[in-house]
Ligand code: 0A1
């Protein structure tokens with residue numbers, strides 16, 4: 001294991017390499033225990049670098065079998081090889097030279113799933129961020145771009161398909177039942193985009209004709225027998241390719257695009273040039289095994305990886321500090337794609353929910369970091385909601401500030417100027433500044449300052465003068481390593497809704513406000529409107545134009561006015577959600593103090609009216625009915641959190657809404673589309689509305705019968721999983737629930753991805769007892785501890801999706817996680833570190849739980865040999 005060296009990498013230390021790589025030729029002789037890798041690299045000394053400077057290449061757990069320079073052995077005194085590096089001295093002054101490095105790997109025992117490993121009999125690689133150095137000694141950094149030629153040799157019966165990046169050069173038979181394939185990728189790339197796959201796989205093929213008329217072969221490789229389940233992914237791929245041409249004018253650039261689905265993968269997927277490797281969860285779908293959310297995820301992730309071909313691969317990052325350059329931008333692009341394919345407001349609502357659920361707590365806790373971090377100890381710990389989701393929000397704000405046209409001009413300039421480069425955030429911003437003539441210096445703080453800004457909003461209506469003033473004031477709390485913050489440029493979209501429900505169109509004075517956006521650039525600014533016919537209600541941060549917390553005293557009547565008249569669906573949902581959140585926070589406080597809760601009749605009325613309003617699309621109504629989660633309420637409360645009180649309050653409100661709207665919910669519960677299943681957004685929206693209504697109706701009836709009947713009658717996974725969840729969460733211990741869980745388990749015993757839903761639903765069942773149930777499931781001989789999807793579906797779902805169970809007052813939930821983290825760390829540090837981040841908000845708990853959490857964190861810290869990944873997280877959490 002690479003244990004923690006404590007070394008801190010700094011953005012300001014960036015320096016180009018001493019040697020320039022001209023090309024690399026790799027040969028792999030695949031074998032489960034002893035794969036031989038021969039790497040021939042041509043390099044030359046960079047101009048101005050002294051002849052006394054050695055070549056220092058990266059390694060990780062490597063042993064050097066042999067080293068040749070220009071085909072000749074060299075004296076042992078001229079090089080040093082350690083597991084982490086290869087240093088070669090006395091290399092030519094300026095002429096190019098070739099080094100030949102041979103290493104031997106054991107893919108079968110590579111449990112970290114970084115570098116070359118085996119999963120279900122398939123050889124596969126994962127090189128981002130620093131996996132290539134586990135294959136051979138090389139400059140494993142994103143600013144070293146070169147062309148790759150790859151030859152793969154393997155026993156035919158061990159690996160029938162031999163794949164790598166770029167275009168296929170040729171292949172054929174070799175000796176003793178072996179064969180080979182050779183690939184050449186003409187596009188210079190960094191090592192993290194290298195990929196190799198070898199295995200006997202099922203293949204789904206199609207073609208795509210690009211806008212310039214080139215035909216591209218599309219191939220998706222999956223386990224044999226699962227080919228029909230790749231049809232939706234293929235369709236999503238073709239739609240993504242077309243969308244990038246239509247919206248950004250970006251065309252695919254190789255003759256072939258390949259996707260391979262594997263069952264052991266640390267993340268969602270990886271954008272290796274021309275050869276994407278996917279977690280099979282994000283490729284495989286059919287109505288019987290995948291729910292609507294799975295289809296939507298597949299569509300989004302296929303698009304995300306495909307879009308990386310331009311934002312990430314053609315233009316890559318200079319160093320890992322710039323990760324958001326490719327990730328934030330590509331998330332922004334995949335969000336826009338999904339919005340175009342589905343309902344834009346519903347997609348935006350889901351994004352806001354996700355951002356607030358994952359990124360806001362990160363920004364408010366010990367793991368807070370800027371969108372572009374300035375230091376790191378372990379880069380794998382920076383594939384975060386901040387880099388990805390907030391990174392996307394920052395790009396979205398650039399679009400808001402510039403407007404659609406100038407934004408597109410900036411993107412065009414970026415593609416034109418930096419194609420083939422390893423670029424920085426400064427390069428990216430300069431393109432937008434130049435294309436629009438706007439100064440983005442203050443805006444750039446979004447990349448360097450961590451934390452979620454707060455904006456307090458107050459307003460003043462003068463009935464006699466008919467003036468209306470909106471005062472905005474920004475603040476940003478200190479975050480780790482950043483005690484003082486500078487003032488930000490915050491673009492806040494707004495609307496002034498008049499008493500008759502129409503919108504006031506006048507322009508304010510007091511600062512820049514164009515196209516319905518206040519540009520808050522000072523600490524405090526007042527925007528004044530005159531000739532306003534009647535007292536308006538402000539709808540602020542419409543569509544969540546800036547990722548900030550808004551503090552505003554708004555009466556329930558004003559919020560109801562917005563939610564009735566807002567023309568923008570997202571803003572309408574925001575008003576409703578704010579209203580519900582405020583109620584739930586107040587109710588939770590009463591529950592904590594053991595007092596009676598106030599009635600929820602007004603809230604219930606608004607929700608039921610929305611549920612009934614068939615001028616609104618069903619998916620929107622389903623979103624409106626989904627009350628803020630317990631974790632959302634906890635985040636709003638902020639400190640001294642008692643998860644049990646929140647649960648009690650939320651359940652009581654749910655029950656009150658359910659009883660008040662029983663009739664409506666009963667009708668809507670039967671409104672799911674009939675006939676053959678289709679994953680399209682409209683049908684999925686209808687199922688979502690029917691599903692949540694079924695859940696309310698069941699709560700009102702206080703029996704498991706309705707959910708059990710839905711379970712028995714279900715002819716697709718969306719309805720089946722929804723019914724199982726209602727049973728397990730609302731009626732635990734009932735006969736119906738026991739029976740349904742058993743039916744589900746036996747029906748899908750051979751389908752691990754579906755069984756993951758069974759694990760997650762049980763792990764998220766509220767209440768202290770779930771902790772024991774999770775332990776029991778973990779101890780089951782059929783549970784595969786080495787597979788990341790299994791671990792996430794059980795341990796991840798429990799820790800991140802079950803506030804009462806995980807935060808059990810006696811600390812048993814924290815101890816469970818601590819034991820798992822230490823155990824997993826020995827095999828797969830990345831996974832262990834990621835699971836541990838579930839404890840990032842531990843300091844906002846009430847004192848008793850805080851102490852239990854602290855003890856659990858200390859037990860990890862003192863557990864002995866920890867990976868760099870886990871030790872980095874645990875140290876930051878305890879700091
Ligand atoms: N670049 C990928 C995410 C990714 C990062 C690291 C990995 O290593 C295990 C794998 C994938 C993306 O954004 O999709």
Ligand code: ZN
Pocket residue numbers: 304308326327330
């Ligand atoms: Zn990505």
